[in-house]
Amino acid sequence: MATTNEPADPLAKGTFATAKQAWADLFKWKQRVVVTNEFGETHTEWQAPEPLQNPFSLMAQLSAKGWLFFIVGFAAWTADAFDFHALSIQTVKLSKYYDRSKTDITTAITLTLLLRSIGAAVFGLAGDKFGRKWPMVVNMIILGLLQIATIYSDTFSQFLAVRSLFGLFMGGVYGNAIAMALENCPVNARGLMSGILQQGYSFGYVIAACANLGVGGSTDSWKTVFWIGAGISIGVGLVRICFPESQQFIDARKAGKSAKAPGLFWRETRKMLAQEWRMCIYCIILMTWFNYYSHTSQDSYTTFMLTQKHLSNSPATRASILMKTGACVGGTIIGYLSQFVGRRRAIVVAALLSACLIPAWILPEGERSLSASGFFIQFFVQGAWGVIPIHLNELSPPAFRSSFPGITYQLGNMISSPSAQIVNAIAENTMVTTSKGEQAPAYGPVMGVATAIIALGIAVTTAFGPEKRGRHFETVGPPGVDLNAAKDIEEGLEEDEQKAETKEVEVTTARENTATEKA
Structure with a gap:
């Protein structure tokens, strides 16, 4: 054409x-x-770029089945976020319960983030090879059971061990969730749906903060929040059992041949890594910046308000809820705009604007001011994040849309895993004078300086990186399909050659026999 x-x-x-x-x-x-x-x-x-369309008309383009896959993927990502933030927003409670410093408690966050990359590799590759459904079911149910195991951890060592296992299974959720949710979306609706999907992470934080607000500030109340998280995770896993495999995955599998040799999947995986190693490294670097971005700006924010701003549990939690509400709004809007202005421009502008808002984020006093400043900075922090699901999907080798985003995301998580621990350690060793004239850990200045550096790093990395907005990957099947087809063709050619050789031998033998009889 x-x-x-x-x-x-x-x-x-x-x-x-x-x-x-x-x-x-x-x-x-x-x-x-x-x-x-x-x-x-x-x-x-x-x-x-295509002109911006009415967001409601874009959402109407999704079929009923497409909406089903999207909602289940969003629910899985929300449950995953709730399970993670149930710990980070209750650091003070847990430090009192186990009689440990807040830095010691954040060791559990480090271990969780450190081990998520292993789960991403295992369950991501399983999602690309066998489908999105059952890896997600296993993930969600085991996550719920590990939340229950956390509640019954009597010692701090047991607590750390359980949270380490938690990280292994938590890592497998992201890749399968975004692949299932976005691969059936129309091309021009992906920016909007990506922004909505990514905010499952912020929505999970909001639900966890609401649960924390509801149970009160008593030390043992953290267990109730974990019971709620366990119920949500197991519930999502059970609901996922009731729905079919991703239609796009089924259609792509039918379009190719079923694998005849187990080694074909791994052969194509090795081939992809050999061809796309630069893209892999770039995405890991990008996701390292982004994971530092979110964890540095949010994991210690409740602790910051409790210790440096002298808020009690309820107003600090309400401010956290409004902060992440801003994240949900920003991620949806900027993800939607990225379809028109481009993925990279949306990320760069959002990151730079968040850096400009840092003074207004950490200097105010009181619940209202902190709620407003937290809302706006997270609007841009998670606004940049809202572009990431579809940006990673478009940068991925098409047949690896489950494993590639999940592995690069979780490797970035692994590298940035000490972020909360670093912030807490530096803050607790650096004291500032509060508005009441008291000495308190310097959470505000530490988070502000770190977030400024990270935002600039994201802007520079994204500006020099690739973009494949609008890329078509709907017809690409799972790894091994193309190789299988090629193998079938090769086998067919070999079979035809063997038949031709056999017929030629038969004809030659017949001629020789005829010649012998005449002689």
Whole structure:
């Protein structure tokens, strides 16, 4: 099919050439796109972004089954976030319960984040090979059981051991959830749906904070919040059993041949890593920045309000709820706008605006001021995050949309795992004078400086990175499908050759026999 778009130079090859081209393209309104015609020929051209559409009309484009997959993926990600934040927002309670410092308690956060990459690799690859359904079911049910095990951890050592196991199974949720939720979305609706989906993380925080507010500030009340988290996780797992496998995965599997050799999956995985190692490293670096971004700006915020701003449990929790409400709104809006302005521009602008808001975030006093400043900074922090699910899906090798986002995300989590512990350790060793003239740990200055550095790091990394907005991956099957097809063709050719050779031998033998009889 002929196109009227302006031709563009091909995509650059090599790390520095790609970075240079990406930086230049950031300031061009049109996007450099590789187009494949009906004959399989490819060329590069400039394409203008489609105009923004009514978000309700975009959501109406999803079929009933597409909505089903999206809602289940959103619920799984929300439950995963609740389980994680049930610990981070109750650091003070847990430090009193186990008679440990707040830095010691955040060791559990470090261990959880550190081990999530292993779960992402195992369950992500399982999701690409066997489907999205059963890996998610196993994840969610075991997460719920580990929440219950946390409640019955009598010693601090048992508590750390259970939270380490928790990290292993928590890591497998993200990749399968976003692959299942987004792979059936229409191309022009992905930005909006990505923003909504990512805010399952913030929504999980809001629910956890509401639960914490409801149970009160007594030391033992943390167990009730964990019981609620266990019920939500197990409930999502049981609900997921009742629904079918992702239709896109089923259709792609039917389009190819079933695997005849187990090694084909791993052979294609190795081939993907050999070809896409630069993209893997880039996405891991990007997700390291992003995980530092969220954990540094939120995990110690409740502790900051309790210790440095002299708020009690209830107003501090209410301020946290409003902060993450801002995150939900910002992630949805900026994710939606990324469909028009571009994934990278949306991330860069949101990150820079969040850096500008840092003084207004940590200097105010009182519940109302802290709620408002927290709302707006998380609007942009999670606004940048709202672009990530679809950005990672579009950057992924198409057949690895479950494992690639999950593994790169969780490896970034692993590298950034000490973030809360670092903030707590530095803050507890650096004292500031509060508005009441008392000495308190310097949570505000530490979080402010760290968040500023991280926001600038995200802006620079994203500006020099690739973008594949609008990429089509709906027809690409699971790993091994193409290899299986090629293998079948090869086997068919070999079988035809063998038949031809056998027939030729039979004809030669018949001729020889005829010649012998005549002689």
